[in-house]
Amino acid sequence: MNRQAGQLLGLAMRARKIVTGEELVLNAIRSNQAKLVLLATDASANTVKKVTDKCAHYAIPLCSPADRFELGRAIGKEARVTMAVTDAKLAENIRHLLTPNS
Numbered sequence: 001m002n003r004q005a006g007q008l009l010g011l012a013m014r015a016r017k018i019v020t021g022e023e024l025v026l027n028a029i030r031s032n033q034a035k036l037v038l039l040a041t042d043a044s045a046n047t048v049k050k051v052t053d054k055c056a057h058y059a060i061p062l063c064s065p066a067d068r069f070e071l072g073r074a075i076g077k078e079a080r081v082t083m084a085v086t087d088a089k090l091a092e093n094i095r096h097l098l099t100p101n102s
Helices: 003-014 022-030 045-058 068-074 088-098
Strands: 018-020 036-039 082-085
Touching: 003 018, 003 068, 003 082, 003 088, 018 022, 022 045, 022 082, 036 045, 036 088, 082 088
Parallel strands: none
Antiparallel strands: 018 082, 036 082
16 A cells, blocks of 8 residues: 555544444445445455445445555554545545556
8 A cells, every 4th residue: 555545544534534344334335424445455255255245236446455454554553454434535535546547
């Protein structure tokens, strides 16, 4: 994950625009609060399938930029497997930094 994306994730966390944890992220997707979902590259197959299927069904962008420890470090927490950004503008900027060709 690049440094700028990590900084924006930290900013989003301080602004309380990040939801972490599998069930809370799935609830945010179902309620259309999630604007971008981040999934760790080392997530279990079950978690990957669950989150990927929900994001596809609700048309939420999904990125897998780093492992669980780097995702957690970006928001100043322990390891995090999945997180959702709930602010549209922050999500757009983070997604642009993580996938520069989109």
